[in-house]
Amino acid sequence: MCSAIILYADHLKKYVPNHFSKKVFIANNTLYLPYKGFPPGVTRENVLAEYGIITKKNIICVGRMQLRKRLDHLAEALVHMNRADIGLILVGPDPDGILDKIKGDNIFKLGPIFGEKKLDLLSSADVFCLPGAVGLSIVDAFYCGLPFVTEEGDESAEIMYLKNGVNGFIVPRNNIPIMSQKLLLLLEDDELRRRFSHAAKQEIKENGNMDVFCSGFRDALLYAIHKTA
Secondary structure, eight states: OOSOEEESSGGGGGGSOGGGGGGEEEOOOOOOOOOOSSOTTOOHHHHHHHTTOOOSEEEEEESOOOGGGOHHHHHHHHHHHTOTTEEEEEESOOTTOGGGGOOOTTEEEEEOOOHHHHHHHHHHOSEEEOOSOOOTHHHHHHHTTOOEEEETTOOOSGGGGOOBTTTEEEEOTTOHHHHHHHHHHHHHOHHHHHHHHHHHHHHHHHHSSHHHHHHHHHHHHHHHHHHHO
């Protein structure tokens, strides 16, 4: 019945029958983030100290705290690493009390933080990990240069940005030791983390910018106008 179909990622085309392919357009789902980095005089150490974070290396997860995100796996991975110098930062609203069961040393539950404060905090962390239900949080993470670690098995539009072994890792689902291993690899190998960080920024710059997003809508609208005129 529709004149054009807009999808948020190219890999979602597999769900559309081939005979509709001519009217399918891709608008990579993204966010407009005009963030320029830390304000003058502010450093990574300043930001972490503001929230009482004293650990040398930090894994961060930002977003609405939900069961489908399997944050318990992330907490288990932290315990498995057994490192006093590694912290876990959890940022976002928790209306269902998901975090009530997540306890342990060096776990920092900061609640909702928005705007540039959130991006400052992301830029102060080392790795982003979200075991399940990857969404637009990967855009925030990559924009701030954070490698991304997740589990396999959940499909979303935004997972397209994650290139396994290039800007992050996709680990087997429910495999806490492997998740811990990949997180430790990124936290301990500074050169690898810098390489992944650069690749993450490039991915969002090239494929997650607003021009790519808007061009998908523009092309769909022009096609629909032509078809229905």
